[in-house]
Amino acid sequence: MHPILAQLRRLVFYLLGWIPLAGMLAYLLAVPGGLTWWQAGAVAVPLCLLYAFVCLAAWYPCLATPLDRSSVPRFLFTHLVGAVAASALWLLMARTLVRMLAASRGFRGIDSRLSEDLPLLFGTGVLLYLLAVGFHYVLLAVEASRQAEARVMQASLLARDAELRALKAQVNPHFLFNSLNSISALTASDPPKAREMCVLLGDFLRRTLGLGEKPSIPLSEEMSLVHAFLAVEKIRYGDRLRMEEAIDPAALDAEVPPLLLQPLVENAVVHGVANLVEGGWIRLGVQRRDGLLEIAIENQFDPEAPRRRRNGVGLVNVRQRLEARYPGHASFAATAAGDRFRVAITLPVESDAARVLARQVPQEKTL
Amino acid sequence: MTVAQGHSIRTIIVDDEDLARQVLREFLSAHSEIEIVAECANGFEAVKSVAERKPDLVFLDIQMPKLDGFEVLELIGPGPAVIFVTAYDTFAIRAFEVHAVDYLLKPIGPPRFEAALERAKERLSGKLPSPALPAIELAAAARPPQQYVDRIPVRDGASVFIIPVAKLDYAEAQDDYVALASQGKKHLKQQTISSLEASLDPSRFLRIHRSYIVNLERVSKIEPYGKDSHVAVLSTGTQLPVSRAGHARLRAFLDR
Numbered sequence: 001m002h003p004i005l006a007q008l009r010r011l012v013f014y015l016l017g018w019i020p021l022a023g024m025l026a027y028l029l030a031v032p033g034g035l036t037w038w039q040a041g042a043v044a045v046p047l048c049l050l051y052a053f054v055c056l057a058a059w060y061p062c063l064a065t066p067l068d069r070s071s072v073p074r075f076l077f078t079h080l081v082g083a084v085a086a087s088a089l090w091l092l093m094a095r096t097l098v099r100m101l102a103a104s105r106g107f108r109g110i111d112s113r114l115s116e117d118l119p120l121l122f123g124t125g126v127l128l129y130l131l132a133v134g135f136h137y138v139l140l141a142v143e144a145s146r147q148a149e150a151r152v153m154q155a156s157l158l159a160r161d162a163e164l165r166a167l168k169a170q171v172n173p174h175f176l177f178n179s180l181n182s183i184s185a186l187t188a189s190d191p192p193k194a195r196e197m198c199v200l201l202g203d204f205l206r207r208t209l210g211l212g213e214k215p216s217i218p219l220s221e222e223m224s225l226v227h228a229f230l231a232v233e234k235i236r237y238g239d240r241l242r243m244e245e246a247i248d249p250a251a252l253d254a255e256v257p258p259l260l261l262q263p264l265v266e267n268a269v270v271h272g273v274a275n276l277v278e279g280g281w282i283r284l285g286v287q288r289r290d291g292l293l294e295i296a297i298e299n300q301f302d303p304e305a306p307r308r309r310r311n312g313v314g315l316v317n318v319r320q321r322l323e324a325r326y327p328g329h330a331s332f333a334a335t336a337a338g339d340r341f342r343v344a345i346t347l348p349v350e351s352d353a354a355r356v357l358a359r360q361v362p363q364e365k366t367l
Numbered sequence: 368m369t370v371a372q373g374h375s376i377r378t379i380i381v382d383d384e385d386l387a388r389q390v391l392r393e394f395l396s397a398h399s400e401i402e403i404v405a406e407c408a409n410g411f412e413a414v415k416s417v418a419e420r421k422p423d424l425v426f427l428d429i430q431m432p433k434l435d436g437f438e439v440l441e442l443i444g445p446g447p448a449v450i451f452v453t454a455y456d457t458f459a460i461r462a463f464e465v466h467a468v469d470y471l472l473k474p475i476g477p478p479r480f481e482a483a484l485e486r487a488k489e490r491l492s493g494k495l496p497s498p499a500l501p502a503i504e505l506a507a508a509a510r511p512p513q514q515y516v517d518r519i520p521v522r523d524g525a526s527v528f529i530i531p532v533a534k535l536d537y538a539e540a541q542d543d544y545v546a547l548a549s550q551g552k553k554h555l556k557q558q559t560i561s562s563l564e565a566s567l568d569p570s571r572f573l574r575i576h577r578s579y580i581v582n583l584e585r586v587s588k589i590e591p592y593g594k595d596s597h598v599a600v601l602s603t604g605t606q607l608p609v610s611r612a613g614h615a616r617l618r619a620f621l622d623r
Contacts, residue, residue: 177454
């Protein structure tokens, strides 16, 4: 749909813009053209009104020949052909109008006088059309910048949305229910252990609660969260849960989005270890190399296990957050081979500048 | 099944977490009429224990290794009274549809536990009606619509096989059973062929005869047989009779 015709308000402003043009045309017809002011006005006003609509057609060639992606010959050819065609139509309209007017009193002889002004009229038609072309390019640029702005808004909203969902999904209620049930069991059989588990669970919950306000945390802090989670799960699963870690010490101070690793470890527990009668291992490896963090988390699983609820919600969320936060600069791959499930992630180590930018994003949104 | 006064209630606890079993054990220890005959940490063990020990009451976790609680119930049949114990409230409706006595949510509190045990005793003494349908039909009825099974658990005495549906060649009705042909072997399962048909994805499995369901990927050709009947020849070489209605369905599928 044409942007001017799409809204009545825009159309009215557009037509108002044509009033001075009609005035100039009337001046041309009256002073060098030799018509009376009355005659010039009667020709110029209807003619410009009609031509205003003809010039709206310039939108389509403008759309087809974008300024930044068209060659100069093609650009010139398209618009000159358009201008000549529009102006020819303009002349035709002028002659039809004049012939109609010549029949009435006070306009006698206007047609013969106007035929002398035809070159002048043709030139005016071409110029007016080219003016419309310029106007439409401005419109296109405005539209494009508005769309770009909307895209940026949309992307940052999506990113924020994924962050919020990650935080909301964070404390899996079933993890909480099962842990409370374990505490309940221990209160009778081993009260000190029950107390220890209360403290561990409290520690984990406190750490997750604080993460809502932070756009990024050092990897060491994320690892503490993972350890707090595993300490609780270790009481539930006992020897069935075996964790192996190989963390590059140089990676520990790298800034990462909060809740990057913990959901992956939880996924490995819920869909891996928990489905294995004898339990299984989870291996977490982190390397810092060439400005990138390379994270691999691998776990054993039972390929024939019954399907579980919440399947992969944690994984999908981590993937979306990485895409939203580092578009084109992070990778996420989940693969299952035999009885092993592996998630491999790379993400850029955030520089201080990027971190500052990331902090500003939520503030911009509140404006 | 009724329990005479003075008899103990033979009970099995099924949960993969030791601490979760411990809570139930503790609560049950206050009841002298309860005799815990087995504790199981996964679905296979549960099926085996129930077959061997014939319990009156089973406390059954839902999410476990090997078989989930619903699959266990499907295999053990309608004998014992079942109380589901889980942290997930989303399964409650399904649990009652398969006529579980009760549904306990973790963490379990003593009052709720006592109420569930009371219901179980009523069921066992015949005051509460037992399920009229076999558990397998109930489990089928409780399956969410548009969700087909991706594996079929089968019990042979105390042992359990899992047949992934991709490896099922065909199924044949045999009285109250279906014979499931997979990888050169046949496994018998107590189930009607209609309820099996309803649980399988209709874009992959087709009822070609009153007594046969075939895996469409296995059909290599259809040949005329006799005057107006046909046989389906499978890639394994097996020939299955195709009824007239089955032939029409098969044609409609193959012509697509």
